[in-house]
Amino acid sequence: MKYKKIRRSLLKTMLGGLVLAFAVTPVYAEKLSKVRIGVATAGGGEPITWGGSPGAVARINGWVEEAFKDDGVEVEWVFFKGAGPAVNEALSNKQIDFAYHGDLPSVVGRSNGLKTRVLLISGARNNLYLVTPVGSDIKSINDLKGKRVSIFRGTNGHLVANNLLAAHGLKERDIKGINLDSGSAQAALASKSVDAAFGGQELFKLRNQGLIDIVHSTQGKEPVFTRQAHLHVRDEFANAHPEAVQKVVDTFVRAADWASDEKNREALFRLWARSGTPYESYVAEFENQDLAVRNSPLIDDFIVGRYKEVVSDALELKLIRRDVSVDDWFDTRFLQKALETQGLTHRWTRFDVTGKPQQQAKVATVASGG
The missing domain is CATH 3.40.190.10 (Periplasmic binding protein-like II)
Known part of the structure; x- marks a missing residue:
């Protein structure tokens, strides 16, 4: 009799624990039905798109949608006339999962407590x-x-x-x-x-x-x-759906590879021109510049250094109220896997903090006897 009471008590405890576990399971543990990507520009064209970034190649060609087709996952692109500040608000309100974003507004968002991870660069060294x-x-x-x-x-x-x-x-x-x-x-x-x-x-x-x-x-x-832009994702989404993050990163890297090929220069600019910005504008913007430098997805010493400088400058100008960490902001695991899977590990040159090719910097150091 005593044994039966103990057994019933244990059973109730186990069932109670299971109920509690299901009760606190986060919403994102459910099957993913939609991926929402925010873009920090109003965009243009039909469908709405933007230019100047490899990410736009993935958008126009429908490569992200293609990656999720077999899973039955809908892909929604959201464009913001209010640019970076508006994207920060959408991230804060969990209205989007990923964002194509500029360096300063992302730093501002991070200083205000937004928890995101920078996954890759998607538009480096943009001119002003x-x-x-x-x-x-x-x-x-x-x-x-x-x-x-x-x-x-x-x-x-x-x-x-x-x-x-x-x-x-x-x-x-x-x-x-x-x-x-x-x-x-x-x-x-x-x-x-x-x-x-x-x-x-x-x-x-x-x-x-x-x-x-x-x-x-x-x-x-x-x-x-110059200005930098990147793709980042909310921490909560990345923790719950790493496989979805990998698929999005894979398509952006695929787009970066295509956009970095000089044989595609004219086709690239005409593709971007669907946003409403004329083909001739991209010809002028990228004049005498290597596509592989501007469209590299790599997070190298130059990129990390630039983001640290953005934090420093933003503090000095009182655009942010407190210092924010940068080194732990970049999550390159998904990028590295995409590079390895697509055979692109050595596709792009890495640059040092001054913006010079790292190999060139090493040669200069050796030549000077350093």
Whole structure:
């Protein structure tokens, strides 16, 4: 009798434990039905896409959808006119799982407690341009003091613009900064509502229409004045669905390989032009630059160094309130597996913290007797 009571007591305890285990099982442990990828730009075209990034190749060709087809998993792409800051909000609210994002807004998100992992680079060394309406008396960055200048605050171009101002002895407070997104900045330039604007390759369209002049370009200059973009994922999603993360990374690496092939240069630019930014704009943006350097997915010393500098600069400019760690932010396991699986381990050159090829840096050190 006593034995039966003990057995019943043990059985109740075991059943209670099972009920509790199921009760606390996270939602993401359920079968995955949808993968949501956010993109920090309004995009354009039909279907909506963007340009300048290998990720856009995967988007336009439907490679992510193809990877999940047999699993019956839906792939949803979400584009944000509010760019980086809007993507941070969506990540915080768990409205997206992955994000194509710029360096500064991601650092801001991390400083505010967003838990993500940077998986790979998808658009390295993006240039920044200072442009003015045609006929302006502004001929260089030195002429910007007191002028109405469009800067899309919170984006990866914001910090580079500040660094360019600093290199010319100016601070953002020395100009009349106006926060405009890319489309609004173009309209303001065309109507001469601003004196100048910082922006990217989208501005070549206005130049080719004879509406603006480019008075400063970071193209071909020190890589510290370039912007980086990446693909990252929410920690919660990665912990629950590592196999899905691997599939997304696999397709982005496949796209990076295709976008790095010089034989595909014209096809690549025409593919990106489906976003609404003209083919000629990409020709100008990538002039005299190797596709394999700009479209490499690698997280090398240069990339890690740039993100550390972004943190440092953002702190100095009070764009973030506290320091954030960088080294433990990058999770290269999925990237490494994709490179090995696709036979791409030696596909791209790795760069040192200054932006020079690592092998070249080693040779220089040996030659100097170091």
